Amino acid sequence: MPEQTSIEFVPLDGQPFGAEVRLPSYTTNPADLNDADFQKLKEGLMTYSVLVVPNQENLSPESQHSLTVRFDPTTSSGYGHDPSLFHSAKSILAKDGRSVPTRPEVQMVGNGSFEAGHEGMKAFTLEHPTHHHFHKDILSDEEVARGQTRFYRWHIDAALYELAPPVVTTLLGLVVPSKNEIQKVVYEDTKEVKELVKGATAFASGKIAFDLLSDEDKQFALNHSVVYAPHPYIFINNCKATSDGLTIVSEQPPKEVPLDELPPWEPSKVKKLPMVWTNPITKNQHLQVHGCCVYQLVNSKTGEVVAELEEARKIVHRFMRPAISPQHIYCHGWNKGDLCIFHNRGVIHSVTGEFEPHEKRLMHQCNVASGEDPVLLN
Structure with missing residues (x-):
């Protein structure tokens, strides 16, 4: 097999957007791409909106952060939210993440209890967001038992006050549900059904x-x-x-x-x-x-x-x-080590999945506030 000397993209089969990334043979770490290949990665992201880089379970928070900020030369040094507001008990985001001690721009998100030792953490617990806490009308116990879930909150990763929206978010799956577990979203207005892997991250294209x-x-x-x-x-x-x-x-x-x-x-x-x-x-x-x-x-x-x-x-x-109709969205079912890089100024996304407290899921998420607001060019 000839050596792969440059980065390549394979469009996701049967999906409205998105591509898998094949790294060149000189590195297994996307943060170490040379300038020419990184430029191709950036252009690929803007073209496909969501990129999936497999087999990144050993990607360090430092590498994830350096990769994320590389997409935006204007970026500031801090996370995409003011930490004091992000973790405020008066905010709907209060439970949405824990900072990695050595790289606080990287947030740990997921579900379940974890022993001490992960990235220098003491024992910690994460709570998967659920529509039961956030939606006006919720699914019944019977509907959940039949495997229904909801799009929790379609959003852009952004503070939307003072700080400019991040250009890119990176999301790394470390502990993920089985891909054999399938749940479904039933659209209340059309009764259409979207089947997805439990805990899939849903993306809709702007x-x-x-x-x-x-x-x-x-x-x-x-x-x-x-x-x-x-x-x-x-x-x-x-x-x-x-x-x-x-x-x-x-x-x-x-x-x-x-x-x-x-x-x-x-x-x-x-x-x-x-x-x-x-x-x-x-x-x-x-x-x-x-x-x-x-x-x-x-x-x-x-x-x-x-x-x-x-x-x-x-x-x-x-x-x-x-744009969130079943045929227009991409729902990424996670494999361990998947790194999703998504254009935060080109898609909106949502958590899905219903989890029991004992079920484990762990992801590293990183985005950094930009130095410039997005613009419309006519």
């Missing part, structure tokens, strides 16, 4: 989302921006999500934390981002909205508010819902 819009809705998206709530994950801490995980149910009386009761915030640090972000390599337009954290929609040029909270959520849901 490009597909934009392409599926009507011409009228494309013009709206191109000319409007999203204002995100200050400290958005604290703002919605008492709220519940729609059954598809795309946005928040607006209730009366409102469950959102009043703005004057949030931690101190500054108007200049509130994020106003285009609804559509331009892929820097392909120049494709990606509809990229974190529907659970939306506060207002505004005219991008004038700043005029065109939709307040409840109406903004309805518009975003209508725009994004077609």
Whole structure:
């Protein structure tokens, strides 16, 4: 067999996007790619949106971090969230990860109890996110017993206050469920069914989302921006999500934390981002909205508010819902050692899977706040 001298991509069979990466023979560590091959990796990521690098169970947190920041020359040194807010007991993200002591930009996520020794940790416990804590209407015990799950929360990895959204997230599977365990999502509005491996990470393409819009809705998206709530994950801490995980149910009386009761915030640090972000390599337009954290929609040029909270959520849901239909999403069923690299400015993603407290799952996740906000290029 001839020596593979450069990085290669194999599109994922039968999937709407994504590719497997085959590393060149000179390294088994993607963080050690030479400049030419790393540039190909970056271009491949922007082209395929999600890349899977197998057999990376020995990838260190240091290598994962160095690989992640290499994608963005403007990147800051810190994690994609302010740690004091990310782990605040008043935030919906409070249980979503534990920092690796030697490389705090890398978060441990998963489920179950683990003995001392992993990356210098004392004994620790992780809790897999479940829709039972976050959705307004939940699955019955009978539905769960029949193998149903939900998209927990479709999102972009981003603080959405002060810090710019990370360009890339890397996610490494270390302890994973059996691929023989299959669960399913039943879409409440269409009754369609999506079967997936237990604990699969679901990805939806912002490009597909934009392409599926009507011409009228494309013009709206191109000319409007999203204002995100200050400290958005604290703002919605008492709220519940729609059954598809795309946005928040607006209730009366409102469950959102009043703005004057949030931690101190500054108007200049509130994020106003285009609804559509331009892929820097392909120049494709990606509809990229974190529907659970939306506060207002505004005219991008004038700043005029065109939709307040409840109406903004309805518009975003209508725009994004077609892109999470079964035929348009990629649900990655994990093998031990899979490293998923995804374009955080080109896809949204969601946790899936129902786990018992004793079931073990362990992953390393890394993203780092960018130095620049995403832009729309017409």
